[in-house]
Amino acid sequence: MKGYWVVMASVVAAAACGGGGEKASSGATTAAAPPVTPAPAGGAAAAAPGAAVPITGKTWDVKMVGDAAGYRFEPATLTISSGDGVKFTVVSGPPHNVTFWTDSIPGGAVATLGGNMPQTMAPLTGPMLLNLNDTYVVSFGGTPPGTYHFYCTPHLAFNMKGTITVK
Numbered sequence: 001m002k003g004y005w006v007v008m009a010s011v012v013a014a015a016a017c018g019g020g021g022e023k024a025s026s027g028a029t030t031a032a033a034p035p036v037t038p039a040p041a042g043g044a045a046a047a048a049p050g051a052a053v054p055i056t057g058k059t060w061d062v063k064m065v066g067d068a069a070g071y072r073f074e075p076a077t078l079t080i081s082s083g084d085g086v087k088f089t090v091v092s093g094p095p096h097n098v099t100f101w102t103d104s105i106p107g108g109a110v111a112t113l114g115g116n117m118p119q120t121m122a123p124l125t126g127p128m129l130l131n132l133n134d135t136y137v138v139s140f141g142g143t144p145p146g147t148y149h150f151y152c153t154p155h156l157a158f159n160m161k162g163t164i165t166v167k
């Protein structure tokens, strides 16, 4: 019977040390402040940081889904033209949001894209959408061509990610 107690004691000890605080696997983007650039003289339509450039083309629909099959954007990959917009809609499993990696978008896109994202919580981080049918629209007006990688902050660990390619 002695051996039994030794085993039990070590199990308890292991359990006590085991479940350490899990580190938040931060997909936290390095908070790159938008570069300070002088306001363009003459109020050119060029992308001054913070100035939203409107959608002039097509608006594409992307669903934000969380169900028994997992968390995902549908479609997760999309090819659009500069000047198009993307409308994200909560279909199931909220809260969701849209966050772009500051280092996984074309060079020079941070300021323009940031200006085109309403109600950001942090650089290139859209607000939490809490309810079914909530929508969030991002304009790609004025954004340079290339690939834009994004994710859902609450569900990054569940691989809820997507890619928008601007032609």
Ligand code: CU1
Binding pocket: 064, 066, 071, 095, 096, 097, 152, 153, 154, 155, 160
């Ligand atoms: Cu999500």
